[in-house]
Amino acid sequence: MKVFEEMGRLLQEQWRRAHHDEQAFPDIAAGVLETLAPYQNFEPMEPLSWLYKARLLPRQLTIHPGFGQPPLTVFSDHRFVIDLYYWIDGTTDIHQHGFSGAFQVLHGGSIHGHYRWTEERRINSRMAFGELALHSINELRVGDIQRIPSGRSYIHSLFHLDRPSVTCVVRTLNDPEAGPQYAYRKPGLAVDALYENVHLAKVEQSLSLLVELSHPMRSQLISELISNNDLYTTYVVFLRLVKLTRRLEVLDEFWDVAIRTHGALAERLIPVFKETVRQSALFGKRELVKEPEHRYFLALLLNVDDVEGILRMVRQRYPGEEPVELIMKWVTTLCGPADAAQAGDTLGIPLDEPMLVVFRQMLLGCPPPQIIERLKETFEIEDEEREVPHLMELMSALRTSPVFRPLFSSWPPSDTSKRHQG
Numbered sequence: 001m002k003v004f005e006e007m008g009r010l011l012q013e014q015w016r017r018a019h020h021d022e023q024a025f026p027d028i029a030a031g032v033l034e035t036l037a038p039y040q041n042f043e044p045m046e047p048l049s050w051l052y053k054a055r056l057l058p059r060q061l062t063i064h065p066g067f068g069q070p071p072l073t074v075f076s077d078h079r080f081v082i083d084l085y086y087w088i089d090g091t092t093d094i095h096q097h098g099f100s101g102a103f104q105v106l107h108g109g110s111i112h113g114h115y116r117w118t119e120e121r122r123i124n125s126r127m128a129f130g131e132l133a134l135h136s137i138n139e140l141r142v143g144d145i146q147r148i149p150s151g152r153s154y155i156h157s158l159f160h161l162d163r164p165s166v167t168c169v170v171r172t173l174n175d176p177e178a179g180p181q182y183a184y185r186k187p188g189l190a191v192d193a194l195y196e197n198v199h200l201a202k203v204e205q206s207l208s209l210l211v212e213l214s215h216p217m218r219s220q221l222i223s224e225l226i227s228n229n230d231l232y233t234t235y236v237v238f239l240r241l242v243k244l245t246r247r248l249e250v251l252d253e254f255w256d257v258a259i260r261t262h263g264a265l266a267e268r269l270i271p272v273f274k275e276t277v278r279q280s281a282l283f284g285k286r287e288l289v290k291e292p293e294h295r296y297f298l299a300l301l302l303n304v305d306d307v308e309g310i311l312r313m314v315r316q317r318y319p320g321e322e323p324v325e326l327i328m329k330w331v332t333t334l335c336g337p338a339d340a341a342q343a344g345d346t347l348g349i350p351l352d353e354p355m356l357v358v359f360r361q362m363l364l365g366c367p368p369p370q371i372i373e374r375l376k377e378t379f380e381i382e383d384e385e386r387e388v389p390h391l392m393e394l395m396s397a398l399r400t401s402p403v404f405r406p407l408f409s410s411w412p413p414s415d416t417s418k419r420h421q422g
């Protein structure tokens with residue numbers, strides 16, 4: 001723990017010399033992390049041992065759970081903090097920062113996505129529509145350092161692969177010039193993640209009551225709420241309803257009133273909520289999947305939207321291996337029969353042998369007729385007239401499956417060329 005004290009003193013000294021310029025802080029923080037290398041000899045349990053014995057804690061950045069499992073401030077002055085963040089199953093939203101700093105991976109590792117945002121339609125200072133594009137994705141390992149400039153130049157997300165993963169974040173308390181700390185939702189919405197409003201907070205709390213009670217007035221009350229308030233309120237209400245029920249269908253009866261009230265802007269929320277539900281389905285799987293390579297696969301499904309990108313990332317991490325075969329190995333384990341899955345990692349989506357053959361052929365980019373032929377060669381198909389439409393339905397279900405959709409984003413292929421032979 002001495003290293004964090006030393007880091008604090010060094011940061012105080014170096015930042016003072018830069019006149020406490022927030023823009024200088026990421027380089028200073030990264031330099032200090034590099035010089036003192038807190039990842040070396042880091043034992044994940046040591047800070048907990050320190051915490052349990054402490055009589056006097058540094059002033060904590062937050063006492064609330066939320067970001068970090070747990071977050072722990074190990075050095076604090078009135079200008080910056082040094083925090084440790086533990087993660088078990090944590091995944092961050094895609095977000096920017098209202099502060100400046102840098103972080104280093106002390107233990108474990110993560111998939112790190114870096115995004116670009118182009119604003120198309122500002123709603124207000126707390127909400128905007130635009131284009132969110134994945135700029136790069138890479139793996140962060142122990143010792144790796146990332147600078148955190150405040151604002152839109154650094155929009156990122158993390159998916160932690162190991163349990164636990166621990167990062168050390170050196171950061172200013174806040175940067176007055178940074179603007180709101182936006183969280184981004186695919187395909188293209190930015191919202192102020194830290195905005196607090198008493199009316200909205202009470203509305204959100206009351207929705208739990210309405211959903212829990214299934215009261216006959218529920219629909220009417222929520223419809224009135226939407227028609228009497230702004231688009232941001234509609235977004236917050238819809239998000240709460242989806243989070244409470246984990247079902248996209250809960251919104252079906254309210255889209256009409258939202259579109260009547262807010263026009264095309266409300267329609268732009270439809271794909272946002274489709275993706276929100278897909279992501280929460282994947283988040284739900286995360287705690288069932290513990291092997292780092294399986295979590296890596298899950299992270300790719302969550303962060304990369306197209307199959308070529310996923311294959312590229314697999315090739316990068318496992319050079320010399322055939323990415324399609326590796327993915328099939330993971331899918332076979334993660335979607336094995338229920339009794340086998342109980343013994344280990346599972347996605348809770350059982351796929352039998354014929355389905356795995358279909359999966360593989362789709363992943364290879366084969367068109368439907370070729371897949372049917374392959375199945376005929378491998379399995380006995382007795383009643384073709386009945387079986388073929390059923391198989392077509394299965395392919396369509398895989399293509400639109402919330403979990404696997406990125407793998408089949410360009411399926412069926414527009415031409416007959418296969419992606420890989422095999």
Ligand SMILES: [Fe+2]
Nearest residue numbers: 095096097156
């Ligand atoms: Fe961040």
